[in-house]
Structures are given as structure tokens and as C-alpha cells.
Amino acid sequence: MNPKQLVGEKATEHIKEGMIVGLGTGSTAYFAIMKIGEMVKNGLNIKGVPTSKATEELALSLNIPLLNISEVKKIDVTIDGADEYDSHKNLIKGGGGALLREKIIASITRFYVIIADKAKGCDILGDFAVPVEITPFAKEITINQLKALGCEPKFREKDGKLFITDNQNYITDCKFKEIKNPKELEAKMNAIPGVVENGLFVGMANLIISEDGEGGILQID
Ligand SMILES: O=C[C@H](O)[C@H](O)[C@H](O)COP(=O)(O)O
Structure with a gap:
């Protein structure tokens, strides 16, 4: 099966x-x-x-x-x-x-x-880039604030356009080297005003x- x-x-x-x-x-x-x-x-x-x-x-x-x-x-x-x-x-x-x-x-x-x-x-999360849902407003500011947390953020695209979620937001996929403290990182990302939610559970x-x-x-x- x-x-x-x-x-x-x-x-x-x-x-x-x-x-x-x-x-x-x-x-x-x-x-x-x-x-x-x-x-x-x-x-x-x-x-x-x-x-x-x-x-x-x-x-x-x-x-x-x-x-x-x-x-x-x-x-x-x-x-x-x-x-x-x-x-x-x-x-x-x-x-x-x-x-x-x-x-x-x-x-x-x-x-x-x-x-x-x-x-x-895995032993330590981070091979998979963390998807982060962000508001379309001031998306460049939000992506820079995410970058400051130590990741390489990338806007997700679909068919050559920015991917739109079911909630009419964008996704940035944030590649970290390794995520040693997922709880702390989850809170830090969600403290950014333009972040709606992130994919660390x-x-x-x-x-x-x-x-x-x-x-x-x-x-x-
Ligand atoms: O947004 C999608 C969800 O979090 C999925 O549950 C996750 O991506 C796993 O999907 P799949 O089972 O297709 O690998």
C-alpha cells in the first residue's frame, strides 16, 4: 500500500x-x-x-x-x-x-x-524552509524583518505570480540553517506586525x- x-x-x-x-x-x-x-x-x-x-x-x-x-x-x-x-x-x-x-x-x-x-x-528542524503567511501590505518591510531573524526569505510564487492563500495573504518561505529553539523562533516571527502566522507548530x-x-x-x- x-x-x-x-x-x-x-x-x-x-x-x-x-x-x-x-x-x-x-x-x-x-x-x-x-x-x-x-x-x-x-x-x-x-x-x-x-x-x-x-x-x-x-x-x-x-x-x-x-x-x-x-x-x-x-x-x-x-x-x-x-x-x-x-x-x-x-x-x-x-x-x-x-x-x-x-x-x-x-x-x-x-x-x-x-x-x-x-x-x-529529523533531529533538528530547518531543512524545510518555514512557510510564513504575511499581509500583502508592506510586504517588503515584513520580509526584511524576517530576514533579520537569520533566514533567507523567499516569496512563494505560483504560475509566475505571488501565491495567494485562502485568507488572501502571501507566503514567504524562510530558510534557516537549523532551528535549535523552535518555540522561541515561532514567537519571534509572530511578533513581527506583518506576520499573520508561521508554520512552526x-x-x-x-x-x-x-x-x-x-x-x-x-x-x-
Ligand atoms: O499547507 C499544507 C499542509 O501543512 C500540509 O499538511 C503539509 O504541507 C504536508 O503536505 P503533504 O502531506 O502533501 O506532504
């Missing part, structure tokens, strides 16, 4: 009848959502909260009942992907640009499950499910 499908389906074991479920974004979360669609079709009663417009469309196509975020106080379990993770379950997310909605949903989630290839595991994940390269499951809890 495709490793993404393996970990995606494994994560759905944490979903129980009646739960409110956060639906992640990306190519790994896709498999969890497909499985949830199947579970719903077979009679499971849950309600989903999507972390992006793309996920909302996918969930609707599978007839997964959805809640509007304004109706939600707590989410029982969220299943989402990651771009990099360490052994303390700190993450870099936002490779698909969905980090803001993902982090809001993670922040009200009781049990946050991350599904990711083993290759995304520190102390949020409860469980990381990955594949061992031979079809087995590895878990960090």
Missing part, C-alpha cells in the same frame, strides 16, 4: 462515533479524508471541520457533513500532514500554504494526529504516525 495511504488510514482509527473531526490539507491528509468519506458512507456519524478550501471541496464531494468554524468550540481529533517533524513532535507545516487555518484548528483540537513520511523526520501534536519504509507503522506519542 502507498505509505501515505497506510498512515492516513491508520490515523482514522482515532475517530469515533459522534466526534467533531478536523480535516487536514495535503497529499497525505487526502488519504485520511478518503477513508473518512468511506466511514461516513458506511454509517459513521461525525462532523468535519476543513483546514482549507481544497479540503472543504474534497470533503463535500465525499458527502462528509461539515461544520462552519464559527460554530465550533472544540475539535475532538484532527488528522493532518506535516513537512518536517522532530522527536519532540515539533513540526514545520504549510508546504501547501494552509498553515493559518491548520494552526487555528490545531489550537482547539483535543487530540492532534500528524501523518507523515518517515523521510520528513510547537507542542501541538499528540501523535505522529509514519511508515517504517517496509510497510510497517512507526508512532511517536
